[in-house]
Amino acid sequence: MKVLVVGAGIGGLTTALSLHAAGIDARVIDRVQRLHPLGVGINLLPHATGALAELGLHDTLAAQGVATSELVHYDKFGNEIWREPRGIAAGHSWPQYSLHRGRLQALLLDAVLGRLGPGAVRTGHRFTAATQEDRRVQVTVEDHTTGTTAHLAADVVIGADGLHSGVRAHLYPDEGRPRWNGIRMWRGVATTAPFLSGTSMLMAGSNHAAKLVAYPLTTATPGDDEVLVNWVAEVRMAQDAQGEAEWTRTGRLDDVLPHYRDWRIAGLDAAAVLSSSEPLLEYPMVDRDPLPRWSFDRITLLGDAAHPMYPVGSNGGSQAILDARAVAAGLAGTADPVAGLAAYESARRESANAVVLANRDIPMDRTLRTVAERAPAGFDRIQDVLSEAELRAIGDGYRRTSATR
Template sequence: MKVLIVGSGIGGLTTALSLHASGIDVQVIDRVEQLRPLGVGINLLPHATGALVELGLADALAAQAIATSELVHFDRFGNEIWREPRGLAAGHPWPQYSVHRGRLQTVLLDALRDRLGDDAVRTGHHFTAATQEDDRVRAVVHDRRRDTAVELTADVLIGADGLHSAVRAHLYPDEGAPGWNGIRMWRGVAAAPPFLTGASMVMAGSNHAAKLVAYPLSPVEPGQDTVLVNWVAEVQMPDGAQGEAEWTRTGRLDDVLPYYHDWHIGGLDAGALLAGSETILEYPMVDRDPLPRWSFGRITLLGDAAHPMYPVGSNGGSQAILDARAVAAALEGSTDPVTALAAYDRARREAANSVVLANRDIPMDHTLRIVAQRAPEGFARIQDVLTAQELRAITDGYRRVSAIR
């Protein structure tokens, strides 16, 4: 069996590694002409880490990532609302990892090239169309370097090409643009003094106004007084256009700093963190409505091409990795790709779609909004602001979303 994967992001590369481990021939193509370690930080939930460990990537991951020890919520004044252990500290068999997206992509790409050769990923190849026959699928690809059309044949075609998936558009040509929830995000990475445990993720504020997420991407080294910290600023915009939903779009410090210039959270100076970022990315918080079907004969979708979701609960990359493992398991040993892809669809689509819908609700943010409403100037004891049941709702919300595998 030969599988053609469109897209060399986290989902596409993990799928290629998973298929190779199952004894399946695989080819990856990507429209960009040069793969570069771009982006900012992402989080991998323990079950996603476990899937990568199964692929022999435990040591490579540990060398590039931070094992997150806890998640702590604050109000915008730095008063603690709630905290919970994460990953190994919470009793999971694998860590929850915080890692730079570019570094994770490099780990996956290096492993793929080591196992399949340098030609495992063909860059500068943009998928444009596909036709299916009884025993194969033919993909028409635009070779950008030669400016010519190329036909590639395979037994299976997998679209792992992200939010603006060309494969998804081929299957659903009338779908339209992603939907925006009114929240604009700015993201960056900067050096900052270590805070809390040195492996803590902090969230402050609430999505009804402004929210900040920050976590380290490098460990505290002896003799060093700073670590690399990833940050995400989420601001509810009262009006204005959605803007381009392209994750590499550059943003401006002046647009985001006024919301956070005086925030001091858990020993972290938010204003200094934002101002210390060499590059800032700007992005509307968008997703797409869940699809009724991913697999069409010999063609299927995974990752953001199948279920783009709001970045809540560290689920985006994690769900793509789980898709990769599931599609490889369905195809392994199969002599009927159509039946195998239908089984993959049944195994993963409902679960992933439920995460998309749960992330729209953002259950933990309802409680944080209550804190802001009841204690607009801050508080001394969270027990004076929230009931025990309201505090439990935060934990229950995270567990409900992150438990979907």
């Protein structure tokens, strides 16, 4: 069985490694001419860490990331609302890791090239169309290196080419643009003094107005009093301000800084962190409606191509890794590729779509908005603002959006 994976992101590269481990021939194509370490930070939840450990990547992953120990939420004045342990501290078998997305992609790429061979990934090849024949798929690609059209044959095609998936557009040509929820995100990395435990993820505010997320990508070492911190600023905007959903789009500091100028949370000066970040990326919070079907005979979808979701539960990349492991298991379990893809979809589509809808609901944000309404000038004790049931609702919301299946 020969499988063509479209897209060399986290999902596509993990798929190639998983197929290879299952004894299935896999090749990857990507439309970019050169794979650069793009993006900023990413969180891998324990279920994704365990899946990568099955591929023998845990030691490399641990060397690149920070094992997150807790999540702490504050109001914009720095008053603590809620906290809970994460990863090993929460009783999971594997850590939750925070690391640079580019480093994660690079370690996956190195593993693919080392295990599958230097020709396993072809860059500069953009998927344009596919024709299913009786026992194979003919794929048409634009070869940006030669400026010509090429044709590739495979037994199975897996579209792992992200939010703007060419494979998804081929299967659903009338779908249209991604859905925007009115929130714009600015992202960046900066060096700053360690905050809280040094392995804590910090959240402040709410998506009703403005929210800040920050977590370290490195740990402090003796004699070094700074760490690299990833931050995400989320601001609700006018509905006509969506802009293009491109991860590499550069944003303007003046558009985001006024929302955070006076925020000082757990020793973190939000304005200073935002101001010292270069580049600063801007992106609308978008997803797509859940699909009723991913697989069409020998073609299927995976990761953001199948189920793009809001980054509410730090689960997008983790869900793509689970997809990768499941599609390899499905194909390895049968000699019939169509049956293998059907098994994969049966295992993954319903649960992944449920996470999409849970993230769209942003359940924990209703309680956080209540804090802002009841205590607009801050508070001394959160118990004076929220009941025990309301506090539990925050944790319940995070668990819904951090599903492990």
